[in-house]
Amino acid sequence: MSGKTAPFPVTPELTAIAIAYRNPDASLIADDVMPRVRPVSTREFRYTVFDLSHFDRPNTYVGRRGVPNEVSMGAMEETAAIEDYGLDEKIPQDDIDQAARMNRDLSGEAVEYIMNLVKLDREVRVTNLVQDTANYGTGCSSTLSGENQWSDPASTPLTALLEALEKPFMRPNTMVMSQGVWSKLRVHPQIVKSVYPLSGEGVVTRQQVADLLEIQTILIGSSRVNNARKGQKTALTPTWGKNCALLYLDRAASSQRGITWGMTVPYGTAVGGSKPDGNIGLRGGLVVRAGESLKELVTAKDAGYLFKDCVA
Numbered sequence: 457m458s459g460k461t462a463p464f465p466v467t468p469e470l471t472a473i474a475i476a477y478r479n480p481d482a483s484l485i486a487d488d489v490m491p492r493v494r495p496v497s498t499r500e501f502r503y504t505v506f507d508l509s510h511f512d513r514p515n516t517y518v519g520r521r522g523v524p525n526e527v528s529m530g531a532m533e534e535t536a537a538i539e540d541y542g543l544d545e546k547i548p549q550d551d552i553d554q555a556a557r558m559n560r561d562l563s564g565e566a567v568e569y570i571m572n573l574v575k576l577d578r579e580v581r582v583t584n585l586v587q588d589t590a591n592y593g594t595g596c597s598s599t600l601s602g603e604n605q606w607s608d609p610a611s612t613p614l615t616a617l618l619e620a621l622e623k624p625f626m627r628p629n630t631m632v633m634s635q636g637v638w639s640k641l642r643v644h645p646q647i648v649k650s651v652y653p654l655s656g657e658g659v660v661t662r663q664q665v666a667d668l669l670e671i672q673t674i675l676i677g678s679s680r681v682n683n684a685r686k687g688q689k690t691a692l693t694p695t696w697g698k699n700c701a702l703l704y705l706d707r708a709a710s711s712q713r714g715i716t717w718g719m720t721v722p723y724g725t726a727v728g729g730s731k732p733d734g735n736i737g738l739r740g741g742l743v744v745r746a747g748e749s750l751k752e753l754v755t756a757k758d759a760g761y762l763f764k765d766c767v768a
Contacts, residue, residue, distance in 0.1 A: 629672040
């Protein structure tokens with residue numbers, strides 16, 4: 457028996473909870489910012505990256521006896537590997553016995569709690585990708601300061617946004633920002649005056665701003681993350697910071713075809729399971745595990761624009 461290992465037991469009931477779990481009170485937008493595409497069947501896979509700065513207008517003319525030209529879009533194949541994200545929670549046997557008398561499913565509750573943390577962690581990973589200037593093409597990012605910041609009434613955010621939308625190779629159809637940035641933008645004098653020209657007063661809605669910019673979607677992230685070091689006092693800060701991204705997203709894209717700024721490639725489904733552990737307290741208990749396997753990818757840097765430090 458020495459040296460033998462066994463996989464962690466995955467159960468259909470807990471896996472179903474892990475797959476279906478959605479916290480309606482958590483404003484997480486990672487799945488909208490980097491949509492999940494068709495799952496892959498292997499942990500290592502190939503995907504297509506588009507360098508749109510090398511896009512050439514194709515010659516589609518075909519002679520009566522000729523052969524059509526091949527599509528060429530400055531695309532290249534790269535290799536990526538799936539990554540696992542999950543957590544364990546230990547439940548003492550005393551808690552399990554007490555919950556049974558109250559008709560509670562502690563294992564199911566543990567899976568829901570774990571998946572909430574897993575999804576919060578994903579929110580942070582996606583945020584870091586979106587707010588990294590290295591994930592944007594040349595000339596497709598800028599840092600605002602002073603009177604150019606949208607928290608200054610003298611700034612001109614509508615002008616800046618309209619100009620930025622024309623710079624990427626693919627015109628963005630989605631705007632992403634934190635609740636803090638949105639709170640300043642929706643009451644900014646230039647924005648309000650554009651929506652309410654007679655009074656110049658009021659608070660604008662997402663749809664009104666989307667109509668002004670002629671984009672499809674505005675995504676607002678309101679989650680918070682603890683950036684304090686372990687052992688230090690909790691320091692909650694907005695996950696999406698003070699930045700604003702304009703992205704072209706195509707939900708019909710896959711890891712092989714379709715231009716989109718970014719995507720998430722899943723491997724299978726989320727999983728959940730439990731197993732006995734005699735080392736929990738005096739009477740033992742259960743270890744509950746849940747998580748998911750995926751890879752977040754930026755596949756077309758030239759399909760987005762990033763504003764850094766939009767507000768003071």
